[in-house]
Amino acid sequence: MSFRSNNPKKQQQARFQQNFGYSTDEILIYGCRGSLVVDQNLLAGAILLSNNHVSFLSLNPQLPAHKTSLQLKDLVDVRKSVFRLSPSITLETKSKEYIFGEVKNRDELMEKLEELWKEFVPRSRRVQRSSPTSPRCSGHFLDEEQRLNLIQLFALPHNETFHDHFSCLMGYAKGRLYVTTHFVCFEGAVLIEKKKKKKKK
Numbered sequence: 001m002s003f004r005s006n007n008p009k010k011q012q013q014a015r016f017q018q019n020f021g022y023s024t025d026e027i028l029i030y031g032c033r034g035s036l037v038v039d040q041n042l043l044a045g046a047i048l049l050s051n052n053h054v055s056f057l058s059l060n061p062q063l064p065a066h067k068t069s070l071q072l073k074d075l076v077d078v079r080k081s082v083f084r085l086s087p088s089i090t091l092e093t094k095s096k097e098y099i100f101g102e103v104k105n106r107d108e109l110m111e112k113l114e115e116l117w118k119e120f121v122p123r124s125r126r127v128q129r130s131s132p133t134s135p136r137c138s139g140h141f142l143d144e145e146q147r148l149n150l151i152q153l154f155a156l157p158h159n160e161t162f163h164d165h166f167s168c169l170m171g172y173a174k175g176r177l178y179v180t181t182h183f184v185c186f187e188g189a190v191l192i193e194k195k196k197k198k199k200k201k
Contacts, residue, residue: 013027016028019057027050028048029049029050029051029116030049030109031046032047032103032109033046033047034102034103034109036058036068036099037088037098037100037101043060046059047100047103052072052073053071054069054113056068068098070098072119073120073121074094075091075093075117078091078092078113078117079092080164081164085184086102087101087102088106089110106163142162150162154178156180156185161181162179163181164178165177165178165179173188175188175189
C-alpha cells in the first residue's frame with residue numbers, strides 16, 4: 001500500500017476502511033511512514049489521517065499486526081516532538097499520550113492534521129503551552145535571522161530545517177541542544193566549579 005499520493009485511490013480507501021472497520025464515510029486523506037512508540041520501542045508502520053481519525057497500522061510481516069485508532073475529537077493536544085533524536089509528533093488525549101517517531105514528511109502531516117483537528121476541538125479544550133521555547137514547542141521558535149546564524153555557527157547546509165531544541169547538560173557543559181532534519185547540534189559552555197577556600201585556623 002503506497003502512501004505517497006495525497007488523493008488515495010478507491011482500492012486504498014476500501015483497504016483502509018476494512019483494516020480498521022470504518023464505515024464508507026471515513027475517507028483516507030493522507031498517509032506517511034512512521035513508527036508508534038510502544039513500551040519505549042519503535043514499531044514501524046504507517047500513520048493514516050482521515051476525516052475523523054488518526055490511525056496507525058504496523059507493517060512488519062514478521063510481527064502480529066498492531067492497530068491504533070484515535071478520534072480527532074478526543075485529542076487535547078497535537079504537537080511536534082522528538083523521540084530518540086528523530087522527528088516525531090505527539091498526540092494527547094485526556095488519559096494518554098501517543099508518540100509517533102521517525103515520521104516521514106512530518107511538516108506536511110502536521111499541517112493537514114492541525115487543519116482537521118481545529119474543526120473538532122475548540123481552543124478552550126486544547127492544552128495551553130506556557131512558553132514557545134519549551135521542549136514541547138512546535139518548531140517555529142526561530143526567526144530567519146536566528147536560523148541563519150545557527151547554520152553559520154554549526155556549518156550546516158543552507159536549507160537545513162530546525163525541528164526542536166532543549167536546554168541540557170552534556171558532560172561538564174551546559175547549553176542548548178538543537179535537532180535538525182539531519183543533525184544534532186550542541187551549543188554551550190563548560191561549567192567550572194569554583195573551589196571554596198579553606199579558612200585558615
